[in-house]
Amino acid sequence: MIEVTGLSVRFGGVTPLDDMNVSFAEGTCGLIGPNGAGKTTFFNVLSGFVRPVAGTVRAFDQDLLGMAHFRRARWGLRRTFQTEQAIEQLSVFDNVAMVHEHSKVGAASRRKDVLDAISFVGLDLDPQLRVGTLGAGERRLVEVARAVVGRPRVVLLDEPAAGLPDQETERMGEVIRQIPEHTGALTILVDHDMGLVSSCCEKTAVLDFGKLIASGPTAEVLRDERVIRAYLGTESVL
Numbered sequence: 001m002i003e004v005t006g007l008s009v010r011f012g013g014v015t016p017l018d019d020m021n022v023s024f025a026e027g028t029c030g031l032i033g034p035n036g037a038g039k040t041t042f043f044n045v046l047s048g049f050v051r052p053v054a055g056t057v058r059a060f061d062q063d064l065l066g067m068a069h070f071r072r073a074r075w076g077l078r079r080t081f082q083t084e085q086a087i088e089q090l091s092v093f094d095n096v097a098m099v100h101e102h103s104k105v106g107a108a109s110r111r112k113d114v115l116d117a118i119s120f121v122g123l124d125l126d127p128q129l130r131v132g133t134l135g136a137g138e139r140r141l142v143e144v145a146r147a148v149v150g151r152p153r154v155v156l157l158d159e160p161a162a163g164l165p166d167q168e169t170e171r172m173g174e175v176i177r178q179i180p181e182h183t184g185a186l187t188i189l190v191d192h193d194m195g196l197v198s199s200c201c202e203k204t205a206v207l208d209f210g211k212l213i214a215s216g217p218t219a220e221v222l223r224d225e226r227v228i229r230a231y232l233g234t235e236s237v238l
């Protein structure tokens, strides 16, 4: 369980998060909202790139914001980024292994964890292949493998299917749906593809201009008047 209380972030005159109160239960939860709503900023707060001006975040009864950011990764907080982060010059194996190299487990089990993560995301290829030789959908799956390797407790996915064709989005959905059961991690999915969010997330929270405007069962949230209004005039995603 992640419990967010009174979370606010300010950058000069901009308030990307404005007194956000929400909780995310086990399983996969959606986090949606128009562009600029504050979704990535929220992930940046959780992972320690951005320091909020107010608020608390408790994750499995630990004070996440009180933890140094490098400890958060070791504790089990993982994320993907909206812009691609897989390193093209490195192999698939090394891309995943570099995330896992500071864990306390021994080399043999680290190697097994890396291969497990690659196979979990359904990448049926030689792990020594360079990431630069892969297609966009496969590179995105490498990033998901980096987020699930080892023993993650919290997995944050920032638009993992952005720009992918329908078939690849479907493949991504199949992987995301298995993350909680396979890893035990609480997963938060940010995406603009409402089909993907609906198929992966029992519950969804909605941000608009840094404020939480709805939270609850995904189907109900997507029917909510305020949510529909927030999306009107931005993108016809609903």
Ligand SMILES: Nc1ncnc2c1ncn2[C@@H]1O[C@H](COP(=O)(O)OP(=O)(O)O)[C@@H](O)[C@H]1O
Pocket: 011, 014, 015, 016, 033, 034, 035, 036, 037, 038, 039, 040, 041, 042
């Ligand atoms: N480092 C930053 N400095 C100033 N403003 C920022 C910074 N990062 C994000 N913002 C602003 O914060 C708001 C929320 O951005 P973001 O969290 O990226 O939204 P989303 O991921 O929902 O599209 C936007 O208005 C954006 O321009």
Ligand SMILES: [Mg+2]
Pocket: 039, 040, 041, 082
């Ligand atoms: Mg974003």
